[in-house]
Amino acid sequence: MISAIAPAKINLAFYSGPRRPDGYHEVVSVYQALDLFEKVSVETALEWIVEVTGATLAESARIPTDKTNLVVKAALALAEHAGILNPQPMRLVIEKRVPAAAGVAGGSADAAASLLALNRAWGLDLSRDELSVIASKVGADVPFSLLGGTALGVGIGTELFPLAPFPESYVLLIFSTPGLATADVFSEFDRLLPHGDMKDASQVTQQYETAPASIVGINSLERAAFSLRADLAGIASRVPGQRAYLSGSGPTLYLLSQDRLEIETWAREFSSLGQETLITKTSLAGAELKN
Ligand code: ATP
Numbered sequence: 001m002i003s004a005i006a007p008a009k010i011n012l013a014f015y016s017g018p019r020r021p022d023g024y025h026e027v028v029s030v031y032q033a034l035d036l037f038e039k040v041s042v043e044t045a046l047e048w049i050v051e052v053t054g055a056t057l058a059e060s061a062r063i064p065t066d067k068t069n070l071v072v073k074a075a076l077a078l079a080e081h082a083g084i085l086n087p088q089p090m091r092l093v094i095e096k097r098v099p100a101a102a103g104v105a106g107g108s109a110d111a112a113a114s115l116l117a118l119n120r121a122w123g124l125d126l127s128r129d130e131l132s133v134i135a136s137k138v139g140a141d142v143p144f145s146l147l148g149g150t151a152l153g154v155g156i157g158t159e160l161f162p163l164a165p166f167p168e169s170y171v172l173l174i175f176s177t178p179g180l181a182t183a184d185v186f187s188e189f190d191r192l193l194p195h196g197d198m199k200d201a202s203q204v205t206q207q208y209e210t211a212p213a214s215i216v217g218i219n220s221l222e223r224a225a226f227s228l229r230a231d232l233a234g235i236a237s238r239v240p241g242q243r244a245y246l247s248g249s250g251p252t253l254y255l256l257s258q259d260r261l262e263i264e265t266w267a268r269e270f271s272s273l274g275q276e277t278l279i280t281k282t283s284l285a286g287a288e289l290k291n
Contacts, residue, residue: 001093002121005037006112006145006287008097008104010173010247010254012166013204013215016189018196025186028201029153030208030215031144032166035283036097036173038106039290040071040113042121045091048072055096062100062179063107069094070107071114074138078115081134082124090118101179103225103248105141112145112287120289132160141248148286152208154201163205166212166282170263174244174253175276176235180225185249188224196220216256217245225250238273239266256282 009031017026050065050072063069067076071092079087092114098106115131115138118124126134128146135142136158143158144151152161197220208215222245226233229251236244236253244253257263260279267277 001041001043002117003039003041003290004113004116004287005039005290006109006116007033007148007283007285008036008038008106008109009033009141009144010104010171011219012150013208013218014220014248015199015204015218016186016196016220017198018194019186019190024156025196026155026198027140027153027157028199028204029157030163030204031151031153031160033144033148033150033283033285034104034171035281035285036278038097038109038113039095040110040117041093041095042090042114042117044121045089048089049091051091051093053093053095055100059096059099063096070111070138070142074111074114074135074142075118077134077137078118078122078124081130082122082126084122088122090121099175099179099252101181102175102252103180103182103246103250104173104252105145105248108139108141109145109287111135111138111142115142115146116287116289146287149284150282152201152205161205163208164212165284167258169256169258169282170260171280171282172255172257172263172266172270173278173280174235174255174270175278176229176232176251176253178229180228180249180251182249184228185221185224188227189221192223192227193220217243219246221249222246235275239269242266
């Protein structure tokens with residue numbers, strides 16, 4: 001089998017404009033890759049097969065194993081781009097480490113890893129730039145999962161500009177259920193903030209370059225996510241004096257620190273309150289082939 005890994009992400013900052021007539025939103029996003037990778041392995045098969053390993057029972061119920069899975073969508077987009085009319089059916093095995101519909105782009109990472117593995121399996125030899133164009137057709141966060149590191153995302157989040165790496169930090173992820181579908185959070189955002197909540201991309205970049213930590217935690221979708229999941233605001237402020245931030249459309253919250261002991265203390269605090277947590281780190285890596 002040919003395998004590839006791709007990172008999950010958090011949004012250090014996320015601004016969104018109003019809903020466009022085509023239904024999309026312009027965003028300004030500072031993406032940060034995590035040292036937390038999804039793995040997708042592929043091999044030829046008689047029909048399309050998607051297998052998910054590692055997901056808990058509750059999560060796997062949310063993850064489709066038919067052609068609506070992002071790994072198959074990525075495969076079909078790749079075939080279309082390469083002019084393959086009848087793509088070779090494949091067995092795609094996803095090793096899932098992050099929950100679905102969590103706002104940390106686990107599904108997008110699956111799609112990015114699928115693109116990279118199939119590019120090799122089908123002998124296409126497409127460049128990273130070409131794969132990124134295909135990725136943008138699969139989902140807004142897929143190009144970033146290919147690229148990794150720290151990057152500014154504009155347009156619908158698919159036009160990427162690498163930024164100087166965020167100072168290496170430990171990241172505490174605070175998961176919770178039920179998950180939030182990105183589309184539902186944007187609909188609530190449209191209702192609450194019909195004029196959007198945008199900021200100029202060059203201003204955000206300048207602020208990041210001057211003081212990277214100063215942008216952390218700004219998220220236009222927070223009000224909408226907290227409106228749909230009333231318990232989230234309470235969870236976010238459980239550590240006195242240290243608010244946890246929403247990643248993407250949530251519901252995953254995160255805390256950053258360069259001090260591992262501090263992160264472990266916070267993790268214990270959230271765990272004692274029944275919250276599922278995971279300690280990871282910021283990462284410079286993007287998607288790569290891995291056997
Ligand atoms: P993530 O990308 O981590 O799943 P997200 O917050 O971006 O998080 P959504 O945009 O809401 O999530 O999409 C999650 C939904 O996508 C899931 O509920 C599931 O139905 C569908 N999906 C399709 N393929 C996958 C996959 N490989 N992994 C996870 N979800 C997937």
